[in-house]
Amino acid sequence: MRPRRALPLDGGRHDRPGLEELLRQVARGDRAAFEQVYDMVAAAVYGVALRVLRDPAQAEEIAQEVLIEVWRGAARFEASRGSGMSWVMTIAHHRAVDRVRSAQASIDREDRVARLEARRPYDDVAESVETTLEQERLRRCLNGLTELQRESVTYAYYGGYTYREVAELLKVPLATVKTRMRDGLIRMRDCLGVER
Amino acid sequence: MSSDPHTLAGAYAMYAVEDADERRAFEEHLSRCPECEEEARGLRETAARLGVAVAQEPPPGLRDRVMAEIGLVRQLPPILDPASAPGRRAAARRAWWPRAATGLAAACLAVAVGLGVVAVRANDALQQERLGGQRIAAVLAAPDAKTVTRTAGQGAKGTLVVSRSQGQVVFFSSGLAALPESRTYQLWRIGPGGAVPDRLTRPDTEGRTPPVVIGELGDATKIGVTVEPAGGSRQPSAPPLMVVPLPSA
Numbered sequence: 001m002r003p004r005r006a007l008p009l010d011g012g013r014h015d016r017p018g019l020e021e022l023l024r025q026v027a028r029g030d031r032a033a034f035e036q037v038y039d040m041v042a043a044a045v046y047g048v049a050l051r052v053l054r055d056p057a058q059a060e061e062i063a064q065e066v067l068i069e070v071w072r073g074a075a076r077f078e079a080s081r082g083s084g085m086s087w088v089m090t091i092a093h094h095r096a097v098d099r100v101r102s103a104q105a106s107i108d109r110e111d112r113v114a115r116l117e118a119r120r121p122y123d124d125v126a127e128s129v130e131t132t133l134e135q136e137r138l139r140r141c142l143n144g145l146t147e148l149q150r151e152s153v154t155y156a157y158y159g160g161y162t163y164r165e166v167a168e169l170l171k172v173p174l175a176t177v178k179t180r181m182r183d184g185l186i187r188m189r190d191c192l193g194v195e196r
Numbered sequence: 197m198s199s200d201p202h203t204l205a206g207a208y209a210m211y212a213v214e215d216a217d218e219r220r221a222f223e224e225h226l227s228r229c230p231e232c233e234e235e236a237r238g239l240r241e242t243a244a245r246l247g248v249a250v251a252q253e254p255p256p257g258l259r260d261r262v263m264a265e266i267g268l269v270r271q272l273p274p275i276l277d278p279a280s281a282p283g284r285r286a287a288a289r290r291a292w293w294p295r296a297a298t299g300l301a302a303a304c305l306a307v308a309v310g311l312g313v314v315a316v317r318a319n320d321a322l323q324q325e326r327l328g329g330q331r332i333a334a335v336l337a338a339p340d341a342k343t344v345t346r347t348a349g350q351g352a353k354g355t356l357v358v359s360r361s362q363g364q365v366v367f368f369s370s371g372l373a374a375l376p377e378s379r380t381y382q383l384w385r386i387g388p389g390g391a392v393p394d395r396l397t398r399p400d401t402e403g404r405t406p407p408v409v410i411g412e413l414g415d416a417t418k419i420g421v422t423v424e425p426a427g428g429s430r431q432p433s434a435p436p437l438m439v440v441p442l443p444s445a
Contacts, residue, residue, distance in 0.1 A: 029271060031263075038259060046254035048247035060255055064262055071266045072330070075274035082237055089244035097211050138249035156212040157246045163207040164214070175203070182206030182239075189242040 019084035020077075027075035034071055041085065042067060045092040052096035052160045062099055066092045097160035141191035149184030152177055201225040202232055209239035272334060273361050332407045335359045335366045348438040356419060356440050357407075365442065367419055368407040372399040375423065381405065382424040384432055385416035386439070392416065396428045417442055 017025075019040055025033035045066050050059035069091055077087045142150050148170065155166045167177040204213055204222045213219045226233045335341060338359035345355045351371040358365045367383060375381065375398065383394040392414070397405040410419060420436030422429075 027271070027274065031266065034266060035263065038262060042254050042258065042262075043251040044248045046258070047251035050252055051247075051250045056255070060258060063254055064258060064265070067258075067262045068265055068269055069330075071262075071271065072269050073272050075272055082240055083244070085248065086241045086244035089247040090240065093243070093247055094211055101214070132249075132251070134245075134249045134251075138246065153206075153210070153246075156207065156210040157243060158250070161212065162214040163212045166212070178203045178207055180206075181210065181212065182203055185206040185209060185239050185242055186235075188246070189238050192242060192245050194238055194241045194245060 019088075020079045023070075023074050023077045023084050023087075024079075026071060027077070037070065038067060041070070041088045044085070044089060048089060048092050049096040051158050052093070052100055058099065059096070062095050063092070066095050069095075093157070100160040137192065141188050144191055145184050145187055146180075148172065148176075149180045149187065152180040153184040153188065156181055202229075205232065205236055205239055209236060209243045211243075270331070270363055331362075331364060331409050332366050335362045335364045335409070336407070338362045342443050344440055344443050346438065346440045352403075352438055354419070354421060354438045354440045356410075356442060358443055365410040365413065365419070366407045367395075367397075367410055367440070368405055369397075369399075369421070369438070370402075370404045372403050372405060372421075374399065374401075374403070378426050379423055380426050380428060382422050382428045382432075383408070383410065384420040384422065384436065385410065385413060386418045386420050386436075387415040388417075389415060391420065391432050393428060393430055394419070396424075413442070 019037065022033045022037045022040070026037055042063065046059060046063040049062040049066070050056060053059045053062065066088070070088055073091075077084060081087075142154070145153065151170055152163075152166055155161045155169065156163065159166075161169070163177050163181060164174065166181075167174045170177065172180075201222045202225065204218070207213050208219065208222050213222065226236055336357055338361050340361050341357050341359045343355055343357050345353060347353045350373075352369065352373075353371050354367065354369040356365055356367055372381060380396045380398060382396050384391040385394050386392075392411075394411050395408045397408055399405050418439050418441045420432070420440075421438040422432045422434055422436050424433055
């Protein structure tokens with residue numbers, strides 16, 4: 001069993017220098033700083049791409065694109081607006097979801113719903129054999145949600161579905177899905193102890 | 197669309213709002229509501245944690261490829277935006293899209309984005325193409341982008357877009373005659389030292405060549421276009437059918 005990776009869950013505040021400072025160095029063209037950034041974020045970037053895309057080849061392609069974008073756009077990172085990790089993960093998640101959506105645009109609606117129903121993003125998290133501490137915590141927090149909150153959050157984040165699609169799939173009104181996504185995520189925030 | 201945009205905070209943080217107008221309305225709402233902005237920020241951090249929790253060791257070759265590739269990618273400058281509080285993002289967007297060149301840039305951007313999409317469908321072979329697409333988009337959208345257009349006989353038109361902040365030049369053209377498979381258009385960087393071979397390019401069915409990024413400029417003062425045998429030449433085999441000067445500093 002692989003030892004648990006030291007992921008900078010809080011933006012690397014325990015390490016020196018932190019991800020935010022490293023990104024500032026990267027913005028000035030510092031390749032050595034970028035290597036450290038790579039080591040901090042690559043597994044998370046690849047992981048989220050893989051979870052959303054479910055295809056190692058595409059996930060790798062997206063991860064590469066995202067990491068290059070981190071290099072290219074480091075000057076656009078503003079620490080006042082959030083942690084370095086959330087900046088990187090936002091890029092990664094958006095790219096992966098964009099890829100899924102462009103691929104699915106060609107699939108007709110019924111097919112898509114069938115595929116959607118076949119996808120159980122939460123179960124994957126629960127059944128993952130090798131669990132890190134962070135995964136355990138995530139699972140515990142997800143278990144603290146109502147079923148509808150949990151499904152709304154996991155279909156949206158890990159499945160890449162829009163709230164309209166989630167409403168369609170779960171056969172609940174749009175307003176309900178929006179509300180469940182918000183209160184579900186708020187509960188996750190409080191459970192995970194996200195710093196604000 | 198909801199009467200209370202605020203309920204969108206969760207969906208927004210998870211990128212589950214696909215309608216651009218709806219997203220924009222929510223962002224405007226955030227800019228007027230500091231507590232909402234604060235909540236949005238906490239939810240964005242939370243969403244990031246959902247991603248971090250599913251981290252997976254990436255394939256071993258990725259690191260080397262990324263490290264090699266960053267050597268080819270020019271970094272973006274920071275957005276210099278004096279305004280700081282509400283509406284800041286809208287201001288940043290305005291600064292990012294030069295007003296005068298917006299129409300042209302948008303049109304070209306559509307082409308560049310199109311290139312990106314095509315490349316996305318394929319994989320490694322088109323990797324460079326896609327990177328090119330990103331660089332092209334950055335040049336065309338740069339606030340300091342300047343364009344120079346020259347026409348040549350029979351409605352052919354070549355355009356250079358130059359951005360000093362991006363340090364790059366993009367060329368595209370229209371009205372070029374179709375060529376047989378055995379021939380290609382080739383670009384040249386022309387300076388006091390002669391012509392340096394650059395990209396090969398082919399027009400689409402409407403005679404337009406897609407935007408391409410020109411290589412290291414060195415002492416080049418203009419970009420020329422010639423017709424060459426497929427595969428390109430090391431020296432131009434005929435005088436250029438079109439020459440576009442680079443704008444001076």
